[in-house]
Amino acid sequence: MSDEHSHDDTDHEHGDHHQPGTHDHHSHDRDELGVAVLTVSSSRTLDDDAGGDRIVDAMETAGHEVTTRDLVPDDYDKVQATVQRFVDRGDVDIVITTGGTGVTPDDVTVEAIDPLLAKELPGFGELFRRRSYEEIGTMVVATRATAGVADGVPVFAIPGSENAAALGAELIVSSAGHLAGLAGRDDEHDHEDDGGHDHESDGAHGQGGEHTHDHGDDAGNHHDH
Template identity: 60%
Template sequence: MATDEADGGGGDGGDETADEDATDDEVIGAAVVTVSSTRSLEDDEPGDAVVSAFEDAGHELATRELIESGYDNVQSIVTRLVDRGDVDVVVTTGGTGVSPDDVTLEAISPLLDKELPAFGDLFTRLGYEEVGTGVLCTRTMAGVSDGVPIFCLPAHATATDLATTSIIVPEGPKLVSQAVGDRASPGEVEE
């Protein structure tokens, strides 16, 4: 994460003051993954909404990928992204519905060291204000894997825009700062 001031350093990393110092001008690297068997990157409106939200806020796009659904496929790509030094946060779109093929949440759940249940609650509340009871068929999830926050969103442009602009991007720098723990500083590539 790039900051305007040098890190004061020292301490044990658990200092609450350091967590409170995370600011909105810290740049984070985002990986965006669309899970779809019918879309291409050229017609991926949900993925476009996520990318735009991060870039409009001054963050960097580390990578953008489109993959077909499938438990092993989703788990493999997310694991690879978490291991990349330039990825501070992973956002997936798609594969979160209720059909038998929708396995994104099931594939990513075992990878999480910590869950962020308030994300789903907040997203549902905001979604209800936008679409009413249609939010019932929407499944979302968030958590942290090896110091990298992961957010799983539905494949709907309005939903992804709502989640990224209202929740993920505003809280991203602080969340990444808290989650990073002993990993290299966010945005820095480990050598």
């Protein structure tokens, strides 16, 4: 509870913020984030993962710590279970996936993540495609890059190519501290059905480690959006 700012309009317990900003709205911004990076690819390995490497480099350059990194094939259940496992970790403040956002039949990253998201952040995909348009023109329609909040943890899904990963990482670096600070606050929302994520103050979180979303057999979408 080292928050130097007194928020007399709220009664939050979520402390341990790094260097709260001077503006009240930014007082929950977080400077150093624990980042989980998941590469989704059926053709790459972690030794041949230029896109994932770009994300790791960008996050570390920005002063964040990549606390876990993994690679899974384009498999709905593996993607979903791994992202949920990352979200449940006490040392993860944001999750970034790279790959599988396209339109080929095997691209299921967006479908796999969607049921985990209590809130969508459509502005991320909009911004990503707007910036990508400058790079690849109308080919931007081939990516469904997206973001949202799962149990208080921002999750970003960006394409697998190196350029796309670099652009996505740049956008995430400039917004993630603010997003993670806001999304992780436990004073403004109750997380209705998804337990509530109280990162840093409770390493085990509210869900006992393993994910409790029964995503079923590729059925997915039982969260109303």
